[in-house]
Amino acid sequence: MKPGDVCLAVTVAVIWGLAFVASRIALDEFSPPLMTALRFCVAALPCLLVPRPKVSWPVLIAISLTLFLGQFLAQAYGIAHGVPVGLSSVIVQSQALFTITFAAIVFRELPTPLQGVGIGIAVVGLLMICGTVGYDFSAGAFAVIAISPICFAIGNLLLRRAGGAPMFDLFAWLCLVAAIPLLALALLLDGPQATWQALRHMSLTGLACILALGGISTSIAYWLWGRLLRDNPAAQVVPFALLVPFVGSAASSVVFGERFGRLRLAGMITVVGGIAVMLLAKRRQAPSKPVLPGVT
Template identity: 65%
Template sequence: MKPLDIALATLVAVIWGVGFVLTRLALDEMSSTLLTVLRFAITALPCLVLPRPRMSWQLVVAISWLLVSQFLAQTYGIAHGVPAGLTAVIVQSQALFTVALAALFLRELPTRWQVAGIGIASCGLLLICFTVGYDFSVFAFAVLMTAPLSFALSNLLLRRARGVPMLDLFAWIGLAGLAPLLTVLLFVDGPRVTWLALTHISLGGAACVLALAVIGSTLGYWIWGRLLHDYSAAQVVPFALLVPFVGAGASALVFGEQFGPLRLAGMIVVVCGIAVMLLSPRPPVLVEVS
């Protein structure tokens, strides 16, 4: 890869890692549902000038609703006490779910290295499970664990969108996600609570939402899609390994998050397992989202 493209891939990983911290800051002023709605709404604005991608509308909706499920789950987890750094690691575990689901539904048999990576990452998740119930509830952790599963399913569908401009695709994905998100928002938060939250957002909170949508989603996916177009997945995807490190590090710096020995060991083991999968001779095609 060219030095500039290496720098861009690293920048995207940093942006997505910091996105978990921005999510935590934004959740101080609004619900997880409202934050997700605003993020998808801003991401959808380019639809006003961008054409609909040349793929079936049903596929766009399916990918969109899976990503809605992912973002709702991960923001819910953070809003209910799961540390942002730990969330970054758990969401990145989508790699092992992607490989497993590809084997189950697409009959793509994983390599020995990928099987080893799945086993290693699973052991790390098990270690993390032993720490649940102290600083956040089992229910919050269970909801959060649906995020990497939804992410993995969307990865499989995104593989059918090769050659489609990522900027166009994710703008229309944002639009398709607004209907279910607004329904959930009105049902869970209600019009009154939503209006109060919108009218009391600080400049800092608004900046976090804009950064998540414009920089994290629109710009991040445009750069990532361009890199995947110019290079093989084996060259680009390993940069996603930086995301959990950046997320955990930024969370520790901003919030002073400290991880006990067992949880820290679990996080490290998960990332090591993901590294084994991504750096294997035939890494899975993944798309990372914060």
């Protein structure tokens, strides 16, 4: 990779890591469905300028409901109900584990021995994290946020159905498809009056977080990541996603004063280590279809 592309890859990873912090701050003002809806409303604005990609509506809807709506709504609910921001970034990153597993089940793409080792390491790390559930957040909150990497993995596989659609156009329309049901869900669960009051009394901090999540973390960062994957071998780009949980954990420690016990910290490091082994295994095989990183 060129030095400029390396800087871009690191920048994208930092943006995605900091997005977990922005989400936590925004959730002080907005309910999970409303915050997620506003995020995608901002990210869908390019639809005013770009045409719908040549992808059928059923495929577009299926990708959007998993890769975006399911993934980010589960993240928002988990964080809103006490799952630490740094831990959330690690759990979402575990989507690589589920993507490889689902690909083996559905497409018979059996993992290599080294990938199998990585899966085993990541599972051990997740079990270590499970051992800390109940101390500062509930098992229910953990179960909800665990839906996020599963939806992410399913969306990764469905994304193959989009063919060679332009990345920027595709993601803009995926955001639009996700925003509509999320707005309806916010109105249904929160009520029209509460939704209007939240929008009316939005602070500058809340607005800045929504604009950052929608405009920077979703639209710009995904576009840059797509460009990097287009111009460089996937095996050189995808490992930079491993920076996301480290940035998210470090930022949450600084901003929110989060501290991790020995078992949880060991589990988080073990999960990231397992994912690193999986990515290194893919790097040796240089596949043509990378998985997207676990981001928010």
